[in-house]
Amino acid sequence: MAASSGTLCDVCDSQHLTIDAIFWCLECDEGLCTTCLKYHNASKLSKNHEVISVDNYKQLPSFMTSVQQYCSDHDKKYQLYCLQHEIPCCTHCVSAIHKKCDLTALDEIVKTSKTSALFDNLEHSLNDLKENIKRITKDRVQNLSKVHQSREKIQSEIKTMRDKIDKHLDRIEQKILQDLGDVEKGVNSEIQHIHNKLLEHTKTVEDLEVHISAIKKYASDLQIFVGMKKVETDIEHAEKFVMSLLEDGSLQQVDIDFKMDHKLFDILSIKGYGNISRTTSSSAVVMKTEKNKQAQYLVAPSRATRTINDINISSHRKVKITKNNKYSLFTGCTIRPTGQIVLVDWNYADIFIFNESESLECTIKVSRGPVDVTCIDEKTIAISHDRHPLHN
Structure with a gap:
């Protein structure tokens, strides 16, 4: 007789009996019928095992x-x-x-594998991932609309100009419209491809949410501990995909530009309407991420603590100060958010500011005894002073 549930009692099966399993022991990893469960619960070795229904067990990933x-x-x-x-x-x-x-x-x-903190961290990461996908999807849809609007605007300009000239422009009009369509088609294809990928990852995130919910309810501690590695890996894979969209330029703002040929005003010299090209700008998407994952979701291997002795100094940038006096004494330095380097010359009470290309941008004279400098914001620096002389 075949088991209607599709899962047999393993104890009965070992005795060549075909009986449905109603329960599942997570410790023994085997199905149990009602009768065998009584013996299972009475045994000293197994009476403390965690047992769930077969129906609940089947809900686990x-x-x-x-x-x-x-x-x-x-x-x-x-x-x-x-x-x-x-x-x-x-x-x-x-x-x-x-x-x-x-x-x-x-x-x-x-x-500790079944603590609420573990699931909270995973669910928080999934929520962040889901929110990022929604933001990117919305941004890509808006970008598509922007491209379509730009296309309509440019096409209107072309048609307006076309109305001012005769049939001599038919051929070059078709050429410029073809270029415009090709560029838009390419942009549309790229953005639609990203959109489709995001839909796939949305489905993955939703599946992981269902899995986590089932795991929290029915999985054993060991299953949670080992199995959560798989969940964490899937989340990290999806996170890497989302973050890669920023890193590889996929989320750059795409637009279509049109440069009208000034020679259009001279009909006899017309060779074309202009040039169609795509333009990009920095992404408008703000990712929601939780970089501080509280060490890791699960146990991480111990690592040796680094000390100051492990730090090696290396040359990063060099600047040349064209000052004739050899008695300069530099006592302070800072780097501004703009990339500028600021140096303090104590002997001559000078502040040197170098730009990102390491060229001297300006020199500022200050009161005597400047010792150090720090950056307050992009436009403000603060200088500390000392009345006592410093010696080499």
């Missing part, structure tokens, strides 16, 4: 149900967790592979 309690290589139960490799280990794994690794007890690690 496949990557969560594939999490095993036992090592596939040694058939031993996982007892330790390797911080370097970020994987659970059995005692045989330790002696074979992880002798020099930083290990900790698995039961201590998984205790």
Whole structure:
């Protein structure tokens, strides 16, 4: 007799009995019928195991149900967790592979895997990702509208000029309209491609939201701990895609420009209407991100603390000061948000300002004894003074 639920009681199946499983033990990773559940709950070894219904178990993502309690290589139960490799280990794994690794007890690690903070972080990242996708989608739709409006405006200019001339312009009019259409088609295709990709990632985010909801309700601690790595990886993949749109220029504002040929006013010298080209400007999308992920969602490997002795000095920029007096004494320096370098000459009470190309922009005379300088904002600097002389 076939099981109507599609899931058999594993204990009965081992005895060649075909009985539906109504419950699922997350620790034993096997189905149980009502009768076997009674024995399961009465056993000292399994009475504290977490048991859920088969229907709830089926709601877990496949990557969560594939999490095993036992090592596939040694058939031993996982007892330790390797911080370097970020994987659970059995005692045989330790002696074979992880002798020099930083290990900790698995039961201590998984205790915190089902905390609200873990899900809050993941759900917050998903919400940010979803919000970013919405913002980018809205921006791309608005950009499409902007391109269409620019096209209509340019086409109107072309038609206005065309009405002032005779059939001599038919051929070049068709040429310029063809160029305009080609540029718009190319821009439209690029933006539509991004739009389609965003729709795909929106579906991924929605699926992950469903998975997380099911995991929070029904997954075991170990399943959560190991399985959340998959969720985190999927989120990071989607985040990288969204952030790559900014980095590779995909979110640059695209427009169409038209440069009218001044020779149009001289009909005998007309060779064309002008040039159609696309223009870009910086992206108007403001990404919502949470860079401070509170170390990581899950356990991260320990890392050696860096000290000041680990820092190496290297030359970044050089400036040349064309000043004849050799007794200059530079005591302070700052770099402004604009990229300008500001130096303080204590001996001559001079402030030197260099531009981004490392050329001297100006010299400002100040009261005696300037010691140091700091930047307040893009237009303001503050100078500290000392009445006592400084010595080399």
